[in-house]
Amino acid sequence: MKLLRILxxxxxxxxxxxxxxxxxxxxxxxxxxxxxxWLPGSIHGLWAVVKHEEKLSRQEEVY
Known part of the structure; x- marks a missing residue:
């Protein structure tokens, strides 16, 4: 699912x-x-999805 959202x-x-x-x-x-x-939207979209995944992985490390 993560790869699909990034793509x-x-x-x-x-x-x-x-x-x-x-x-x-x-x-x-x-x-x-x-x-x-397309390029500005793509850059922002990629950044937003990756940041969200980083935030989730940091929360999982705490628990």
């Missing part, structure tokens, strides 16, 4: 971000960036 964040950025965060400010930012161009 979608690169290919179709709003879909990857939606699968990771749901509807919220991160998705709206990504949609705006994607409307400006």
């Amino acid at each position: 979608l964040a690169v290919l179709i950025p709003p879909v990857g971000v939606f699968m990771t965060y749901g509807f919220g400010p991160t998705l709206l930012i990504n949609i705006g960036l994607t409307l400006l161009g």
Whole structure:
């Protein structure tokens, strides 16, 4: 599932971000960036998904 979200964040950025965060400010930012161009949306989508995965892995280490 992680790999799928990363691939979608690169290919179709709003879909990857939606699968990771749901509807919220991160998705709206990504949609705006994607409307400006595929590359800014893709970079933001990839960054958002990877940061979310890092946060989850750090939380698992604590428990």
